[in-house]
Amino acid sequence: MKYVLLLFSIFILASCQPKEDPKLSSRETSIQSLNTDMVFVEGETIYIEEGMIQSEFVSLVEAIDGSRITFRFLTNDGQVKTKTELFQYEKVEVTSENGVYKRVYTLFYFYNE
Numbered sequence: 001m002k003y004v005l006l007l008f009s010i011f012i013l014a015s016c017q018p019k020e021d022p023k024l025s026s027r028e029t030s031i032q033s034l035n036t037d038m039v040f041v042e043g044e045t046i047y048i049e050e051g052m053i054q055s056e057f058v059s060l061v062e063a064i065d066g067s068r069i070t071f072r073f074l075t076n077d078g079q080v081k082t083k084t085e086l087f088q089y090e091k092v093e094v095t096s097e098n099g100v101y102k103r104v105y106t107l108f109y110f111y112n113e
Helices: 002-015 054-059
Strands: 031-033 039-042 045-048 061-063 070-074 091-095 102-109
Touching: 031 039, 054 070
Parallel strands: 045 102
Antiparallel strands: 031 061, 039 045, 070 091, 091 102
Protein backbone atom coordinates (compact mmCIF):
# COMPACT_ATOMS: atom_id res chain seq x y z
CA MET A 1 0.00 0.00 0.00
CA LYS A 2 2.89 2.35 0.79
CA TYR A 3 4.26 1.87 -2.72
CA VAL A 4 0.93 2.65 -4.31
CA LEU A 5 0.64 5.87 -2.32
CA LEU A 6 4.24 6.76 -3.15
CA LEU A 7 3.68 6.21 -6.88
CA PHE A 8 0.41 8.14 -6.72
CA SER A 9 2.15 11.05 -4.96
CA ILE A 10 4.95 11.11 -7.55
CA PHE A 11 2.39 11.08 -10.36
CA ILE A 12 0.48 14.00 -8.80
CA LEU A 13 3.63 16.04 -8.24
CA ALA A 14 4.91 15.40 -11.75
CA SER A 15 1.64 16.50 -13.33
CA CYS A 16 1.49 19.81 -11.48
CA GLN A 17 2.37 22.72 -13.74
CA PRO A 18 3.56 25.90 -12.08
CA LYS A 19 1.49 28.90 -13.12
CA GLU A 20 3.35 31.84 -14.57
CA ASP A 21 3.46 34.72 -12.14
CA PRO A 22 2.22 37.87 -13.95
CA LYS A 23 4.67 39.90 -11.89
CA LEU A 24 7.50 37.98 -13.53
CA SER A 25 6.13 38.42 -17.06
CA SER A 26 7.66 41.06 -19.28
CA ARG A 27 6.58 44.70 -18.99
CA GLU A 28 8.05 45.53 -22.41
CA THR A 29 5.95 47.56 -24.86
CA SER A 30 8.75 48.75 -27.15
CA ILE A 31 8.78 46.99 -30.49
CA GLN A 32 11.35 46.43 -33.21
CA SER A 33 11.01 45.68 -36.88
CA LEU A 34 12.05 42.36 -38.37
CA ASN A 35 12.20 43.95 -41.85
CA THR A 36 12.96 47.69 -41.91
CA ASP A 37 12.18 47.86 -45.64
CA MET A 38 8.50 47.23 -44.81
CA VAL A 39 8.14 48.51 -41.21
CA PHE A 40 10.34 51.09 -39.53
CA VAL A 41 9.89 52.01 -35.85
CA GLU A 42 11.13 55.37 -34.60
CA GLY A 43 10.05 56.35 -31.09
CA GLU A 44 6.26 56.17 -31.04
CA THR A 45 5.99 56.48 -34.83
CA ILE A 46 5.81 53.50 -37.17
CA TYR A 47 6.37 53.83 -40.90
CA ILE A 48 4.67 51.18 -43.05
CA GLU A 49 4.16 50.44 -46.72
CA GLU A 50 0.87 51.64 -48.13
CA GLY A 51 -1.63 48.78 -48.41
CA MET A 52 -0.24 46.77 -45.49
CA ILE A 53 -2.76 44.69 -43.54
CA GLN A 54 -2.82 43.91 -39.83
CA SER A 55 -1.63 40.29 -40.03
CA GLU A 56 1.33 41.30 -42.20
CA PHE A 57 2.26 44.04 -39.73
CA VAL A 58 2.09 41.65 -36.74
CA SER A 59 4.39 39.19 -38.54
CA LEU A 60 6.99 41.94 -39.09
CA VAL A 61 7.40 43.28 -35.53
CA GLU A 62 8.22 41.90 -32.10
CA ALA A 63 8.91 43.13 -28.58
CA ILE A 64 12.51 44.24 -28.20
CA ASP A 65 13.03 41.58 -25.53
CA GLY A 66 11.24 38.85 -27.53
CA SER A 67 8.34 38.56 -25.07
CA ARG A 68 4.75 37.95 -26.11
CA ILE A 69 2.90 41.20 -26.73
CA THR A 70 -0.60 41.83 -27.98
CA PHE A 71 -1.77 44.36 -30.53
CA ARG A 72 -4.96 46.35 -30.86
CA PHE A 73 -5.48 48.43 -33.98
CA LEU A 74 -7.34 51.72 -33.69
CA THR A 75 -8.69 54.25 -36.16
CA ASN A 76 -7.32 57.79 -36.07
CA ASP A 77 -10.17 58.76 -33.74
CA GLY A 78 -9.38 55.95 -31.27
CA GLN A 79 -12.09 53.44 -32.23
CA VAL A 80 -11.23 49.75 -32.68
CA LYS A 81 -10.64 49.04 -36.39
CA THR A 82 -13.07 46.93 -38.38
CA LYS A 83 -11.05 46.85 -41.62
CA THR A 84 -7.77 44.96 -41.84
CA GLU A 85 -5.94 47.45 -44.07
CA LEU A 86 -3.81 49.94 -42.17
CA PHE A 87 -3.93 53.64 -43.01
CA GLN A 88 -1.94 56.74 -42.10
CA TYR A 89 -2.63 58.38 -38.74
CA GLU A 90 -4.18 55.20 -37.35
CA LYS A 91 -2.87 53.78 -34.08
CA VAL A 92 -1.42 50.51 -32.85
CA GLU A 93 -1.77 49.83 -29.15
CA VAL A 94 0.81 47.39 -27.81
CA THR A 95 0.12 45.63 -24.51
CA SER A 96 2.94 44.03 -22.53
CA GLU A 97 3.08 40.33 -21.79
CA ASN A 98 1.94 40.90 -18.21
CA GLY A 99 -1.09 42.86 -19.49
CA VAL A 100 -0.40 45.90 -17.33
CA TYR A 101 1.55 48.27 -19.58
CA LYS A 102 0.38 49.78 -22.86
CA ARG A 103 2.00 51.98 -25.48
CA VAL A 104 0.33 53.60 -28.49
CA TYR A 105 2.14 54.09 -31.79
CA THR A 106 0.98 56.21 -34.76
CA LEU A 107 1.21 54.86 -38.30
CA PHE A 108 2.60 56.77 -41.29
CA TYR A 109 3.34 55.63 -44.85
CA PHE A 110 6.83 55.50 -46.27
CA TYR A 111 7.21 58.16 -48.92
CA ASN A 112 9.08 57.32 -52.09
CA GLU A 113 11.03 60.24 -53.49
